[in-house]
Amino acid sequence: MAKSILEVKGIKLAFGGVQAIDDCSFHIEEGTITALIGPNGAGKSTMVNVISGTYRPDEGHVILDGKDVTRMPNYVRAQHGLLRTFQISREFANLTVLENLLVVRQGQVGESLFGALFRAKRWQEQTKELVAEANDILNTFGLYRLRNEYAGNLSGGQKRLVELARAVMAKPRLLLLDEPMAGVTPALIERLGHHIVELNRELGVTFVLVEHNLDVVEKICSRVVVMALGKQLADGTLAELRSNQAVIDAYLGGGARERVGS
Amino acid sequence: MTIFLLNIGFGLVTASVLSLLSVGLSLQFGVTNFVNFAYGSYLGVGMMLAYTFSATLHFPFWAAAALGTIFTGVVSMVIAEGVLEPFARRRKSLFYMLIVTFGLSLVLDNLLQIFYGVDFFQYPVAQSSPVTIGPFSFTNAQLEIIAIAVVAMVGVHLLLSRTRLGKAMRAMSDNMDLARSSGIDTKNVTRWTWFISGCLAGLGGIVLALNIVSFQTNSGETLLFVIFAAVILGGIGQTYGAMLGALVIGMVTEISTSFISSAYKQDIAFIVLVLMLLLRPQGLIPAKGKA
Amino acid sequence: MTLILGYVATLLVTFFTYNIFVIGLNIQFGYAGILNFTVITFMAFGAYFYAVFVMPHADNSSQVFYILGLHWPWPLAMLAGIVASGALGYLVGLIALKRLRSDYLAIVTLATGTLVYGLFGNNNKLFDGWSGLFNVNQPFQSVATNHPNEFSWIFVVFSGVVMLVVWLFANRLYASPLGRSMRAIREDQDVVDSFGKNSFKVRMLAMVIGSVIVGIGGVLTIQYIGALSPAGWTTGETFVVWAALLVGGRANNLGAIVGSLLVAVIFNEATRYIPQVPSHPNLIPNLRNVIIGGLVILSIWFRPQGVVPEKKASFLEVPLVDKYAQGFPGEEPGGTLSPAASEA
Incomplete structure (x- = not known):
C-alpha cells in the first residue's frame, strides 16, 4: 500500500448547534486523485476548510505526512505543500x-x-x-x-484556469480542489480534467477533489470518499460504490440509483 | 461608597443614552453589512434640530424632540438613498463604502458648524434639582432619559418580534440571499432601516444633550467609538446584544469615575473595545450560523 | 521679494511633507488595503516625540510642561520621533490586524486618534496640553544665520532630499516581491495565507512602514514650523491626506505627488487667503472641510483609480510560442473570450 500523505481522524466540528462534521475519518494515499463526494450539506467543503486550516475542528486530528498539523495555521500547512483552491474563484x-x-x-x-x-x-x-x-x-x-x-x-472559465495555474506555480504536493468544475462549460471541464491528470502524472501532485459531476469523477479519480451528514460513509472505486446500498440511500430518492450509476 | 452608588445611577443614564445609539447602529449594520462612520454626525443633526425647534421656533420641548428625531431619520434615509445606496449598487468594495461614510461625517460635522457655529447651546427646559431615589440621585431630565430609553427599547423589541418590517429586518440580517429569495422587498426594508437607525441616532443625540445640559454641534462626535464598543461587545449586528453592550459600557465607564478622573472614562470604553477585539471579536452574543 | 521667496519656500516644504504623508498612507491603503482613519495622529506622534527629545528640560517657571526634555542632537531626536510613530503603528496593528474585517481596523484607528487627541490635549504634563509645544529646536540653526529666508531654503533642500529618499524607497517596495504580496493581500488576504505566506506579518509591515513614513513627515513639519498644538491635527487634516491619495491615485506614488500638489498645496493655499467672516471665524475652515469631504466622495464615484491610476506590472520576458494562439481552449474561435480588458 502506498504511503498516506494525509490522514483525517475523528474530526468533529459544529457551528452554532449544527454538527457540520461528525466524527469523520479517512486517508489519502500519495500520488492519487481522490474525489470527495456526497449530497449537499454532507460537510465536504467544511472538510476542505478543516484540512487546509481555515477552520479548526472541535475534535480530531489532521495528519500531513505523519505529522499532526491540527494546531497549525493555514499558512504553515501551505508551506508544507498542502494547497487549496476555492469554490468561488478568488483571483487577485x-x-x-x-x-x-x-x-x-x-x-x-x-x-x-x-x-x-x-x-x-x-x-x-x-x-x-x-x-x-x-x-x-x-x-x-x-x-x-x-x-x-x-x-x-477574465471570464468565469478563465478565472478557474488561473486558479489552477496559480496553484501549480506554488508547487503543491497535495492540492485540494473545492468544486473546480462548478459553473464551467463542458469543453472546459474536459480541459481541466486533462490538466489535473497531467499534473498528477508528470509532477506527482496528489489531488483531493470535491466534485458533484460524477462523470468527471469516474474519468479522473482512482478512489472516491463518500461523505453524508458529516460522516465518512464509504470509500472505494466508483464501481464499488455503485453497488453500495448506503451510498445509494444517502443520495436519497428514486433517481439516486441512476445518478450514482450514470 | 455613596459616590460609587451615585455612579451606578449615572451609569444607568449613560447606558440609556448609549442603548438608543448602539441599537440604531447595530440595526443598520445588520441589514446593510457595513459600518456607517457618519453615524456620530447624526447625533449632532438630532440635537441641533431639536434646539432649533424648541429655542428658535418655540415648540414645546417634547414636540421639538419628536421632530428632531424624525427629521434625523429622514436625513439618514435621504443620505442612504442619495449617496450610499448608489455606491453600493455600483458594487464599490467595502473599503470604499467605509471611506465614503467617513467622508460624509466630515461634511456633516462641518455643515452643522457652518449653520450653528461653535457656541454652546442649552435646551430651553427648566433645570430641576436632583431627586433622591434610594441611594441614587437623578435630575428630572435623567429620569426622563431612562424612561425614553426603556420605551424605545420595548418599541424596538416589538418592532422586531411583532411587525412584518421587523421580521424582514431580522431575516436580512441573518441571511441576505435567503431573505431576497424568499420574496422580501429588501430595498424597502433597507430604506426603513436607515430611517429607524437615523431616528435612534437623533433621539440619542437629543437625550445626550439633555444629559450634558450644555452642548456644541460636535458634542456627539467622540462618542462614535464608544457606541462601536457597545455594538462590538454585544456582537455586531445583534440588536439585543447591542442593548447589553450599552448597559455594560455605560456602567463600566461611569463606575470607573469612582476610581479615576472622569476625563479618562472614554479610555475605559476603548480598553473594553480592544479587549473584545483581541479576545472575542464575535461579541458576547455571536451571530447565528456565522463560522 | 523676501516675502515671496519665503512664501515659495513654505509652499515647497508643505508640498514635500504632504507628499511624504500621502506616500505613507499609500503604503498602508494603496499597497496593503489598510484603512487608517487617523493618519494625522501618527504625524503628531512623530512631531511631539521629536520635540521632547530635542528640547531642553521644560522650564516649569514659565508654566510650560512636557515630558523628557532630553536636549538630544536633532538627527537623534528625529530618529526618536520616527520610532515613536512606528511603535504606535505597531500597537494599533497588534490590536486590529488580526484577521478582522476592515471596519474593525478603521474603528480602532479612529478610536486611537480620538484617544490620543484627548490624552495629549487634556494632559498638561505630557506635551503641554492644548497650548502645545513651541520654540522647538530647529535644525541648521548654526548655519542659517544671515537672512530670514536662509533657514527656509536650506529646509526646502533638506525636506526635498528626505522626500526623494522616501519616494525611492516606496517605489522599490512596490516593485519588489514584498510589495506584490502586499497588493495581493489587499485583494484577498485569505488566499495569500492559503499559499503559505503569513499575511498578518506582511500587513503589519505595511502598517509600521506607513506609520514610520508619516512620522517622518511629522518631524519635518515641526522642524520647519517650530511649534505644534492639538489644533494642528484634527480629523480634517487626515482627510486632506486621504483626499490627496484618492484624487491622485492609490497604489501609484506619482499619484501621491499629483494629489499632494492638487489638494494639499493648490486647494489649501487657494482657500487660505479668503478673508474671514468676522461673525463666523470658523466659516472658511468649515467650508474647506466640506469641500475636502465632498472631494473624497466624488473622486470615489467618478474616478476611483485617481488621476494617475495604478500602473499595470510589466516584466522583461522571453516571448514564447503561444500554444493556443487560435484562441482560448474550450471556447469557439472568435468567441466571447477576447481579452476582456477592453471593456474595463
Missing part, C-alpha cells in the same frame, strides 16, 4: 494574470523587507526566472496571451 483581481502566479511562489528573496530593499539585483534575477516559469505554466493552460490582463477582467 487588480493584479495581472502573470502577477497572480508570481506572488504565490514561496521563498523569494525580495519577500523580506531587507531583501526587498538591499538585494534588488538578486530578486530581479529571480523574478525573471519566475516569469519564464510562470509563462510556461500559463501557456500550458492556454492563458499565455492573457498574461498581462488584470485577473479580475
